[in-house]
Amino acid sequence: MIEDLIKPNIKALKAYTIEAPPCSIRLDANESPYGFPLGTFRLPTNRYPDPGAVSLRRFLAGKLGIEPECILHGNGSDELIYYLLTAIGGPVVIPTPTFAMYRIIAESLGEKQLIVPLDEQFDLDMDAMLEAIEKNNPKLIFLSRPNNPTGNSFTFGRVVEIIEKADILVVVDEAYQPFSTRGDSFVDLLPRYRNLLVMRTLSKIGLAALRLGFLLGDKTIIGAINKVRLPYNVNSLSQAAAIGILEDEQSIDKGINAVIGERDKLFAELSKLKGIKVYPSDANFILFKLDINGSLSADALHKKLIADDILIKKLAGGGQNGSSGPLDNCFRVTVGTPKENAAFVTSLRKIIEETNK
Ligand SMILES: *Cc1c(COP(=O)(O)O)cnc(C)c1O
Secondary structure: OHHHHOOHHHHOOOOOOOOOOOOOEEEOOOOOOOOOOOOOOOOOOOOOOOOOOHHHHHHHHHHHOOOHHHEEEEOOHHHHHHHHHHHOOOOEEEEEOOOHHHHHHHHHOOOOEEEEEOOOOOOOOHHHHHHHHHHHOOOEEEEEOOOOOOOOOOOHHHHHHHHHHOOOEEEEEOOOHHHOOOOOOHHHHOOOOOOEEEEEEOHHHOOHHHOOEEEEEOHHHHHHHHOOOOOOOOOHHHHHHHHHHHHOHHHHHHHHHHHHHHHHHHHHHHHOOOOEEEOOOOOOEEEEEEOOOOOOOHHHHHHHHHHOOEEEEEOOOOOOOOOOOOOOOEEEEEOOOHHHHHHHHHHHHHHHHHHHO
16 A cells, blocks of 8 residues: 555644635734735846855844854745754654644654643743653753744743753744834844744745745854755745845834734724633734633634635644643634724624624
8 A cells, every 4th residue: 555655643644724715804824914015036047046045144144133154044934943853853842822833843753742731821831841841851942932823922031941941942933023012032142042043934024925934043053954954945036025125124114013003903902892802912913712601603703704704713722632722712813904903803793792692
């Protein structure tokens, strides 16, 4: 049987499908509602891209105040997670609930995972974390801060404590950091800790189409991970377009600030609705939980929103084994344009009111 040739861990994997009913209001993928003009590029289509993305890395190094040798470029940060797990490997500590790709990629590569539940506030449970680290000798830990899909930022001091106490590589995934108004990025701590790595992406600030992510950290570690990088992982158009667009810092900031303003408005609106619990967010999305005593199921709500042409992300589980857990009956809604957010709130309010009648 040719099926027997497939590795058992891959056979057991569920394909990561992204369901996309054809809704015109799409608030499911944490994209920015604001894109940028791409411009025109005179690129030699017969030549491979610059394998080292030298211009782009230099440009970013200048912006971040670090050396280009401390930056690794990825085809989105998803690819960098893949490289980290390839070059460093497991056991890998992964909190739950968090970004699904950490587990999916570790599973694909057959690396051992240590799943540690977050506490009631979705913050790091330090006793559980330190115990898991002490007992199992992991090599790597992924911390999404702000955390997807819960939206909160783990307490700064707790992350620092893990970096200081644990002899492992700590990856702080700052995909949503631009939307946090706390002003505390782990990029500033890079010179102090050799075991700290920070991941950034352009996907959430209006450039998801380019597929560009960056890993920042110690030269030696970055150099080692660079060895497993595929030579031409980021295409020429993305390299050129990113520099052009990022140079206009004002426009980037304008998009980010608009989303932050709308997020806070959306949070206030959702908080007024009976039957849902809303969680505060430092990101470009909001987590909320349906709790109308079973008279409206999460599935039914999701379907009714889709019937109203609105797509948001239905969540579930988040427990240690991935099944039932704190995300049951939860949804994650991405902050859209003022019009999209208003349409979403109107539809949600209508659906809840109909149910309560
Ligand atoms: C969206 C997301 C990413 C993925 O970013 P890409 O650069 O698009 O691959 C990484 N980490 C977290 C926590 C995310 O939510």
